[in-house]
Amino acid sequence: VTLRSRAHLVVLVAGALVVGAAAALLVAIHVNTIALDETIYKASAVHYTSGLPGSLMHDLTARGTARLYSLLIAPLFAVLDGDLAVRWARAFTTALYVASAIPVYLLARLVVRSRWGAVVAALATITAPWLVLTSALFSESLSLLAFCWTLVAMVHALRRPAWWRDVLVMTGLVVLLCTRVQLGALIPAWAIVVVLWQLREARALGLGVWDLGFILRRTLMRYPLTVLGVALVLVVLVALLAEGSLHHRIQVVFGGYSEIQDRTTLPIEPGRAISFEVVAFAVGVGLVPAILALGWLRAALLGRLGREAFDLALLGTILLSVLFAGTVFAQNGYLGVNSEERYYLYVLPLVWIGAVAAWEDGRVTRGWLAASGLGLAVLAATVDVGNVDLNATRFFLAPVAATVNHLSPRLSGDVESVLGVGPGRQVLVVSVVLLAGVVTVLLLRSRWGWAPLALALAVQLGVTVYAFEGTRGGLANVDSRILPMSFHELGWVDRATPGSPPVTWLDSELRVPGFADQERTALFYNDEISSVMKIGPQMLSPVGSPLDALPVVGLAPAGPTTLPAAPTGWFVELRDSPFIQLGGRLAAVDAVGPYELREVGARDRVTWIADSLADDGIVSKQRPARMLAPSGTRATLLLSAPTPAPTSVIVRAGGRRQVVRFARGAGERRVTLRLCAASGAVPVELRAERTTRLPDLRDVSVVVRGVHVTPVRC
């Protein structure tokens, strides 16, 4: 074995490393805005850093069985500060994604004659536009890798059945289920594959219906874990159904996804949803590979390309059909402008393998390719693939659709400058599909046969770069996901707490629009926030996800004239919160959000607390505001009118009374109170005087937006 004979493997590994390094170093580790799902995976990862395996079993954040990705990245969050862990986790996620090149290569070797062809298929798979998914902590990177390896295991288990190969397949399926609930659909799909394969072989052996016993025994010997697993699942399902607890059990295991079992309607436009994905993936790979792959699929399924091609084509068709049908049903059909491509990523390896196989195999005729191109053009005519919301998030959830949306007006303008008429987006896509079909058919079997595939690779890379530019903020009218703030600033809590002590989130926020995003950002980059403290049971509405998964610690509510004892430790609180403020050393201030970190000692005390205040800070006729501060406090209330209508409020504090009036359209006002009393605490009351009615029927006067407290000598 010489290096020369292994040159293709060296190129494969080196290529994957280069792709991974480029994606991670140029984009992934610099993205500092967060997607909702990322916060969930990250919260689970932090949760698993202690108490395993209990924490793995009881994970309030996880969606159903999807825990493996978080478990894999958990060690990073155990040893690094939050912001650093996020960056390393993104790099690790990119490595997982590009590692798919190896199983794709192994799959390609089954049907692609040339080693270099298999290398092209593998590297093309990982450089497709969906590489941009690595810019977020999403589980697709792991699931694509696991899917490809499971496919390798399945192919070998079907070709040379053995119990240990079956164990490998079932291990892969369990890994997939524990990575993404969606991929649980592959378990019944695999059962269907095994049944079909066994029936096919039984037919070839000349076995009939009365030989069912032999067929079952044979299947059990070849696929023991699959047969026993399916039997066990069926028995459990029947038992739970008979017991009447199946619905509840599905709720427990699959969490939010279990709502699927309560559906009473069919998915909306499922055909359009599938058409959208087919066209998006065809455009994403540069059209020519999709046309080639469709031609190859047809020839393979007709048995023209040999046993290996037939097996891989049929296996892929069954698995992906079941998976995509389940996915379309789960997402309730066509999602319109919210369409995502990531759920269908698993078709990508087979597209490129089929494309390269068709490219080098003359048995895939031009006629079939022409039919494939025409079919794809018809599909493209049925759906507007660029019809998605145009924002930075869409550039990684649906990179091709977002690219088409952003690019098509410019391309249309270019066409108009030449032809004098600019085609619409859909006409443009259909025209390009037809053009790709013509180029493929004309050039494929000629001496320029390499050109269509090379052109497609160039187009694919172009779309990939475009999608990354959409993430980096390099495109007009698309917000960047890389904002001008440092990770060091984002990890302000972890960075300011030596020795990683537990930090408590003091639930002190006004429930105003955007507060949940601020919470998520602070929590995302700071792992040491490990519990939530709430004032009394009813003071504020519940915190949002994923903060709601943290254990809750109660703080005794204030009495009419008494302050509760201050808790000790590290606390993150809203700066100038009207609900609660703690004394203690100000350890750090959030440079990008409204929070601050305090280290509260045994001698520190509560410096402000609300006894009664609506969670949006509004003072209404129905609910006056009552708050308390220790004697010796200067409190500056920041008040604003809830609507442009004139209002007024009566402020009582320390035996004094004043009326604060807001003229029509008035902005904010500051009211400073000097709070001194003989006893320990001074009540402050705000009672509505002149009010205006809100749509929720509250008669409101002012909003308490914040309270700045400082000590004063009485």
Place this chain on the structure above:
Amino acid sequence: MSRAQRARARHAAARDLRSRAAHAPVGTDRDELVSLLSAGDDDERHELTASTLRTHGLVTEPALLGVDPGTPLLLRRTGALAVQGAVIAGIAATAFGTARLWIYGLLFALATLLAAGLLLARADLADRLVPDAVPRGRWAGAVLAATLVAAVGILVAVPVYSARRGWL
């Protein structure tokens, strides 16, 4: 010969062997049975032969699997396999019935016992009740038990179910 014809020929041969063993065990050897009753790869020919014999309610002495080539074998009928088939089908039906209502389970269990009793005590009568196309191994027992369970279901369980739902 097509695949379906091959399958039919194999089972016809097994039926013929069963007829020959109606009154007394038939002497044969492994290779003869394998050539008559098997198909496919060498590895699986013996398993398929043994399976085909069992399907038709036949056993060999000594057991086919594990004997050397040319070893003389005695082929004889057995009713035990049919009883097994009846019990397997009956257990499934009883479990299903019990999960709905214990009385259904009890009824299905009684029907199963009746089928098994019939196979043990009046094999000739059971043989007449089961269609000729059904092999006389476990299938025959399963078909007989399923028929009796279905009859009990239609005659007793369905009226009980309907009465409980207020349909009657």
